[in-house]
Amino acid sequence: MKVLELKNVSKVFYSKTQETQAVSNLNFDVNEGEFVAIIGPSGCGKTTVLSLISKLIQPTSGEVKLYGGSNVGYMLQRDQLFEWRNIERNVQLGLEIQRKLTEENKRYVENLLKKYGLWEFRKHYPAELSGGMRQRAALIRTLATNPDLLLLDEPFSALDFQTRLDVCDDVYAIIRSEKKTALLVTHDISEAISLADRIVVLTERPATVKAIHEPRLNHIAQPLKRRESPDFSKQFELLHKYLHGETQ
Amino acid sequence: MKNNFTKEHLLYLRGQRVHKILVHTARIGVLVLLLGLWELAAQLNWIDSFITSCPSRIWKKFIELVAAGTLWHHMGVSTYETLAGFAIGTVLGYCIAVVLWWNVFFKETFEPYLVVLNSLPKIALGPIIIIWAGTGKASIITMAVLISVVITAITILNGFVATDKEKALLLRSMGANRFQIFTKLVAPANVPTLMATLKINVGMAWIGSIMGEYLVSKEGLGYLLVYGSQVFQLDLVMTCTVVLCALAGLMYGAVALLEKIVVKRF
Structure with a gap:
């Protein structure tokens, strides 16, 4: 079942001196339970795509269809935890905003905190947590509103390399065990191959779909292990070529 | 809560404390010195305390x-x-x-x-x-x-x-x-x-x-x-x-x- 569908979506930004076509005639969809990655050259409008999906901006033409409600959870590059709230109050932020801070939802969040090792830290402030734990807290905050679709905007890029690999495994495991549908935007080819069921390759600006690639590494459970698969480097080369325009 | 600091750590802390005490002493010292000088100048008629006043007045x-x-x-x-x-x-x-x-x-x-x-x-x-x-x-x-x-x-x-x-x-x-x-x-x-x-x-x-x-x-x-x-x-x-x-x-x-x-x- 489809969760998201983009039909001929275009977006033009206007400024004083010029108009910029950020996205042009974009078509792709995301099915329930799927993990889809979007990769593209830097500055190609990847983040614009997420803003369109989360309805923060409207498309100039075309249609963004969210099936089964428009409840999306947005996870940004930096964790954006509020320093003046403890972890518990941070992860409840979305529920507060949507006025859904019921006892039932509070219990749901409590469960997430317990399941993913942040329960003992619920009264701690973000500054007291490591980068990996902060990112996990940010993920739980995103999951708290029980979204149908998770949008991940380069959620690991602010972390150093070693932490990034660990947090990547961690986030992937949580998303899978919560059976969430996810759409990840990244410029990191290896990250896309190791995480995604499907990879949407975008062209340079104006972004449009260049290719859709399936890594077929699902038999390996952990993203970190997938990086060791013999297939991995072949796929990396292929995607690298796609990105740099050497294939038709 | 008692902390078990190493000798070097204690030495460092003492240094910090001494520094703090020195700064406070210097601050008060400056005030006392200025006031004293003012008072002295007035008492010895170096300045006219009718115009400048003085701490005692x-x-x-x-x-x-x-x-x-x-x-x-x-x-x-x-x-x-x-x-x-x-x-x-x-x-x-x-x-x-x-x-x-x-x-x-x-x-x-x-x-x-x-x-x-x-x-x-x-x-x-x-x-x-x-x-x-x-x-x-x-x-x-x-x-x-x-x-x-x-x-x-x-x-x-x-x-x-x-x-x-x-x-x-x-x-x-x-x-x-x-x-x-x-x-x-x-x-x-x-x-x-x-x-x-x-x-x-x-x-x-x-x-x-x-x-x-x-x-x-x-x-x-x-x-x-x-x-x-x-x-x-x-x-x-x-x-x-x-x-x-x-x-x-x-x-x-x-x-x-x-x-x-x-x-x-x-």
Whole structure:
């Protein structure tokens, strides 16, 4: 079942001196339970795509269809935890905003905190947590509103390399065990191959779909292990070529 | 809680403590030295203490004023005017900042006016204030408000505008409206800005109230200062100045304490 569908979506930004076509005639969809990655050259409008999906901006033409409600959870590059709230109050932020801070939802969040090792830290402030734990807290905050679709905007890029690999495994495991549908935007080819069921390759600006690639590494459970698969480097080369325009 | 520090650590801590004690001693030393020199110069007639006054005469005057009860009255009046100006100026400035943050059109419309008002020496408005608000406490408080309100509005508005855009984006993606963005993000994120503004406003409010008293008053420390200089009683002028220093320092200390309590997390 489809969760998201983009039909001929275009977006033009206007400024004083010029108009910029950020996205042009974009078509792709995301099915329930799927993990889809979007990769593209830097500055190609990847983040614009997420803003369109989360309805923060409207498309100039075309249609963004969210099936089964428009409840999306947005996870940004930096964790954006509020320093003046403890972890518990941070992860409840979305529920507060949507006025859904019921006892039932509070219990749901409590469960997430317990399941993913942040329960003992619920009264701690973000500054007291490591980068990996902060990112996990940010993920739980995103999951708290029980979204149908998770949008991940380069959620690991602010972390150093070693932490990034660990947090990547961690986030992937949580998303899978919560059976969430996810759409990840990244410029990191290896990250896309190791995480995604499907990879949407975008062209340079104006972004449009260049290719859709399936890594077929699902038999390996952990993203970190997938990086060791013999297939991995072949796929990396292929995607690298796609990105740099050497294939038709 | 007892800590088991290593010898080197203890040595380091002692060094820090010694440094702190030295600084405090030096601070007090400077004051004692200056006062002593002043007193000595007056006693040995190097300077004319009729014009310069001296610590012992200031102390005598202080006791005299306290005994007569007049000092408390004047201190009370000035403090009341300053606190009123401080409170009204801060609240009003904050409200102006909120309105201008809320509505971009208002912000763009009124920003140049704020800039001009900020550069205007508010004392120039003295005559107008006297005519409009009379010669009582009202016009003195108005002066204190005028001096603090514009800088408050500008500083706080800058803080509001500089609030992390990514965090605002996160809230909007959760479906937050502008009111929620303000209460959940912009207001708490700018508590440190508010505290910094309060510190500035202590000084601003005192300038306003003393200036106001120079212009119109029949009571207050500003009045006493002007009166002292007119009758050429330098002891009175100096005593008032010292008392003013103490009051302003006390108020600043109170705000700094408040900041320490509030800003822990921000």
